[in-house]
Amino acid sequence: MLVFHLRAARGRARVAAVAEALALLHDLAPSAPAGGPLSERGGVFWVELPERHLAAATARLPRLGYTTAVDRLVPATGAAEVRWRRRPWRLARLWTEDAAGHREAAPDRREFLFEAGGGPVRPVRGYRGGGGPLTRRGLPVCDARLLVNLVAPAGPGRLLDPFAGVGGVALAARAAGWTTVTADLDPGLRHGLGRIGPAHLVADARALPLRSGSLDAAATEPPYDREVGPLAAQALEELHRLVRPGGAAAVLCAAWQAAGLRATAAGLGWEATLDCPVDRKGLEVVALAWRRP
Ligand SMILES: C[S@@+](CC[C@H](N)C(=O)[O-])C[C@H]1O[C@@H](n2cnc3c(N)ncnc32)[C@H](O)[C@@H]1O
Missing domain, CATH: 3.40.50.150 (Vaccinia Virus protein VP39)
Incomplete structure (x- = not known):
């Protein structure tokens, strides 16, 4: 499960951001289940895909437009950051936008x-x-x-x-x-x-x-x-x-x-x-x- 953080300047276009992520990862069997982790926080959406496609998906994340960071949900052994599907999880950062590079472009x-x-x-x-x-x-x-x-x-x-x-x-x-x-x-x-x-x-x-x-x-x-x-x-x-x-x-x-x-x-x-x-x-x-x- 991947947690996508919406670009603040496009925060109200969540539907477009989800469609973008699903289209970018279209051949990696992605899905966007209705209820996901952190749904109460806003500013995020989540995409599920098979573990075997994680490396291919990660390589494409820098091409995203409406997302500025992506976390991966991993099982937590110590203190849980997130409870979801009745289990404890923590977020591991997979990718963060190069904000300065984005600005220069x-x-x-x-x-x-x-x-x-x-x-x-x-x-x-x-x-x-x-x-x-x-x-x-x-x-x-x-x-x-x-x-x-x-x-x-x-x-x-x-x-x-x-x-x-x-x-x-x-x-x-x-x-x-x-x-x-x-x-x-x-x-x-x-x-x-x-x-x-x-x-x-x-x-x-x-x-x-x-x-x-x-x-x-x-x-x-x-x-x-x-x-x-x-x-x-x-x-x-x-x-x-x-x-x-x-x-x-x-x-x-x-x-x-x-x-x-x-x-x-x-x-x-x-x-x-x-x-x-x-x-x-x-x-x-x-x-x-x-x-x-
Ligand atoms: C809103 S701008 C496109 C902006 C572009 N996406 C960018 O990143 O700069 C619209 C462009 O359409 C061009 N344009 C206007 N009428 C046109 C036409 N009938 N056929 C082709 N281009 C046209 C204008 O010269 C202008 O460069």
């Missing part, structure tokens, strides 16, 4: 090659877009990891981010062993995104020059501004063409975009695997994930 710290207004290409530290309605960028590392982990059962293989921005999803996907394909309408991003992965397209997410069924998964964050209208749902239709049967998709969208995405996905026959509100420091967004039958 954040979009407001990391370097990105950027070409502004046809000028020279230069490395910019902390580039997060121009502040205009369509150029706000910079998905937090924990959210990028969440999206990539949600589609883990379809991979690793080829993963597309059709609204790639400054590449948060692509970086998390690359670290998890995916071959990344990125697209963004803004040509100023092509050097930075091309450095993250060579398969980059300056293109519209609604009509991408890629072969039907040529992708295993997609993970993305569309622009949130209302002026984009049904862009996110239209992009999901294009993903239906591109993602192979059995593939998966995950999207972090603004709350107002969720209904359109749900309806489009249902119309395409996609199976929902997650639909969870996420409070991003007061910004109400929704994490959605599907499997393409």
Whole structure:
């Protein structure tokens, strides 16, 4: 039994954190039983898996987004920290997030090659877009990891981010062993995104020059501004063409975009695997994930 500690900044998105952990460990026979140790404390959830998979599971924990530490429940001989299933247990720390490393990988710290207004290409530290309605960028590392982990059962293989921005999803996907394909309408991003992965397209997410069924998964964050209208749902239709049967998709969208995405996905026959509100420091967004039958 493993006890997962939720990231405080995503503490209300427990359902998303559980789905993330189960998807990341999908091939290691994980389950999330309803009642678990420390359930009265809050801020934790628990995943059970066979002892023989413990080493493989531990190796993947540093890829988690919404969890910052994981303990293993071991039988206690002396004073028990926890009583559960009528036995005494203690917690043994398996993994703790490297908080400083996580901070350095954040979009407001990391370097990105950027070409502004046809000028020279230069490395910019902390580039997060121009502040205009369509150029706000910079998905937090924990959210990028969440999206990539949600589609883990379809991979690793080829993963597309059709609204790639400054590449948060692509970086998390690359670290998890995916071959990344990125697209963004803004040509100023092509050097930075091309450095993250060579398969980059300056293109519209609604009509991408890629072969039907040529992708295993997609993970993305569309622009949130209302002026984009049904862009996110239209992009999901294009993903239906591109993602192979059995593939998966995950999207972090603004709350107002969720209904359109749900309806489009249902119309395409996609199976929902997650639909969870996420409070991003007061910004109400929704994490959605599907499997393409
Ligand atoms: C919210 S940002 C993505 C943030 C990204 N996940 C990151 O980590 O930086 C949305 C991106 O969509 C791009 N975009 C806007 N309309 C687009 C379209 N029709 N097709 C492709 N990209 C588009 C914008 O240029 C912007 O970079």
